[in-house]
Amino acid sequence: MTLQDQITAWISDYATTAGMKSLVVGISGGIDSAVVSALCARTGLNTVAVTMPIRQRPDLHDLSLAQGVWLCNKFDNVRHEIIDLTTTFDEFENKLARWGSNQYIYPSELGLANSRSRLRMVTLYQIAQSVGGLVVGTGNKVEDFGVGFYTKYGDGGVDISPIADCLKTQVWDMGKELKILEDIINAAPTDGLWTDGRTDERQLGMSYEDLEKAMLNPKDKNYEKYLKIRKRNLHKMDLIPICKFNNSE
Numbered sequence: 001m002t003l004q005d006q007i008t009a010w011i012s013d014y015a016t017t018a019g020m021k022s023l024v025v026g027i028s029g030g031i032d033s034a035v036v037s038a039l040c041a042r043t044g045l046n047t048v049a050v051t052m053p054i055r056q057r058p059d060l061h062d063l064s065l066a067q068g069v070w071l072c073n074k075f076d077n078v079r080h081e082i083i084d085l086t087t088t089f090d091e092f093e094n095k096l097a098r099w100g101s102n103q104y105i106y107p108s109e110l111g112l113a114n115s116r117s118r119l120r121m122v123t124l125y126q127i128a129q130s131v132g133g134l135v136v137g138t139g140n141k142v143e144d145f146g147v148g149f150y151t152k153y154g155d156g157g158v159d160i161s162p163i164a165d166c167l168k169t170q171v172w173d174m175g176k177e178l179k180i181l182e183d184i185i186n187a188a189p190t191d192g193l194w195t196d197g198r199t200d201e202r203q204l205g206m207s208y209e210d211l212e213k214a215m216l217n218p219k220d221k222n223y224e225k226y227l228k229i230r231k232r233n234l235h236k237m238d239l240i241p242i243c244k245f246n247n248s249e
Contacts, residue, residue, distance in 0.1 A: 002177070003166070003170065003173075003174060004035075004039060004042070004174050004177060004178060007039050007162050007163065007166075008039050008042045008043055010162060011023065011039060011040060011043050011045075011136070011160065011162050012043040012044070012045065014134075014160055015043070015045055015134055018134065020132060020133055020134050021045065021046060021131075021132045021133070022045060022046040022047070022048060022128070022131040022132055022133030022134070023040040023043065023045050023046070023047045023048070023133055023134055023136050024047075024048045024050065024124050024127050024128040024131065024133045024134065024135050024136065025037045025040055025047070025048070025049055025050070025124075025135075025136040025138065026049075026050050026051075026052060026120055026123075026124055026138070026155070027049045027050065027051055027064050027067050027068060027071075028051075028060070028063075028064055028138075028192050029060050029061070029062070029063025029064035029065075029066070029067060029184060029187065029192070030063075030138075030184070030187065030189060030190070030192070031171055031172060031175050031180065031184055031185055031187070031189070032138040032139070032140055032143070032163065032171055033067070033138040034067050034175060034180045034181070034184045035138075035163065035171050035174050035175050035178060035180060036136060036137075036138045036162060036163060037049045037067065037071055037078075038071065038074075038178045038180065039162060039163075039174075039178075040136055041071055041074070041075040041077060041078050042075075044077055045077065046077055046079075046131065046133070047071075047075070047077055047078045047079070048078075048079050048081060048127055048131060048133065049067070049068055049071050049078055049079070049080050049081070050080075050081045050082075050083060050123065050124060050127060051064040051065060051068055051080070051081070051082045051083070052083050052084075052085050052119075052120045052123055053082075053084050053085070053086065054084075054085045054086050054089045054116045054119065054120075055086050055089070055195055056086075056192065057192075057195070057197045059197075060190065060192050060197065063181075063183060063184055063187060065082070066181055066183065066184070067180075067181065067184060068080035068082070070180075070181055081127070083123060085116075085119050085120065085123065088119060089115070089116060089119060092115060092119070093112060093115075097112060113193040113194055114151045114152075114154055114193070116154075116193050117150075117151035117154025117155050117191075117193060118151060118153055118154040118157075120154065120155070121135075121153065121154050121155065121157040125157075128159075134159040134160055135157070135158045135159045135160075136158060136159070136160055136161075136162065137155070137156075137158030137159075137160060137161035137162070137164070138155070138163070139155065139156070139158075139161055139163070139164055140163050140164065140166050140167065140168050140170075140171050141163075141164060141165055141166055141167050141168075142167055142168045142208055142211050142212050142215060143168065143189075143200070143208065144156065144161075144164065145164055145237065146211060146212075146215045146226070146230065147204065147211060147226065147229045147230050147233060148230065148232075148233025148234065148236045148237050149191075149200065149203075149204060149229075149233065150191075150236065151193075152235075152236045155191075156236060167212050168208040168209075168211075168212055169209070169212060172185060188200075188201070189201070189208060191203075204229060205225070205229070206222060206225060206226070206229070210222050211226055211229075214226035
């Protein structure tokens with residue numbers, strides 16, 4: 001059984017056991033969401049693939065739209081929704097980061113980037129609750145669970161994470177086997193949260209290929225650099241800290 005067959009069966013079994021009839025997944029035009037959305041569609045369950053642009057660069061938005069068309073042409077059980085959240089985000093930004101000079105403002109650029117992801121998470125859960133579905137995560141073993149390169153309570157807020165044990169190279173391989181669009185396979189990975197379209201490699205300071213090598217080999221020349229990136233994001237991967245006390249006293 002191929003890796004994509006195993007994951008497809010796992011998604012289907014989990015949804016059936018949980019009594020869920022639909023799968024909801026955000027598609028960004030990246031390889032991870034393209035592969036996950038295809039795996040969801042392969043289950044035969046009702047699959048809602050959601051494109052959620054927020055001031056999106058046209059090239060990235062076009063890849064997401066192309067993936068939606070590809071899915072709908074290939075699978076009868078897929079519905080592609082396009083929900084533009086730009087005006088919602090504009091209002092959010094105006095309330096928190098652009099008030100008058102006599103008001104408190106909270107203009108963190110990184111915070112606003114992460115807020116884009118959190119708005120998308122809320123959107124996916126609204127859809128999932130409406131269709132009796134699971135929100136399906138698109139994080140892989142290197143990106144999300146190696147260096148924690150995701151938004152806490154954003155794209156990290158999901159019900160299931162089917163490719164969480166897959167290396168990035170395995171995701172690319174599955175993309176080729178599933179015949180995902182070549183433009184998506186070949187696109188430089190990006191989280192799509194920045195207007196300037198900065199790549200993941202630019203933000204992390206390492207390519208996924210180098211991160212993967214370091215993650216798998218403590219003797220790799222980049223291992224310490226990998227650990228440094230991982231350390232600053234461990235708070236996302238660890239359980240929420242709890243202040244414990246003795247109730248018997």
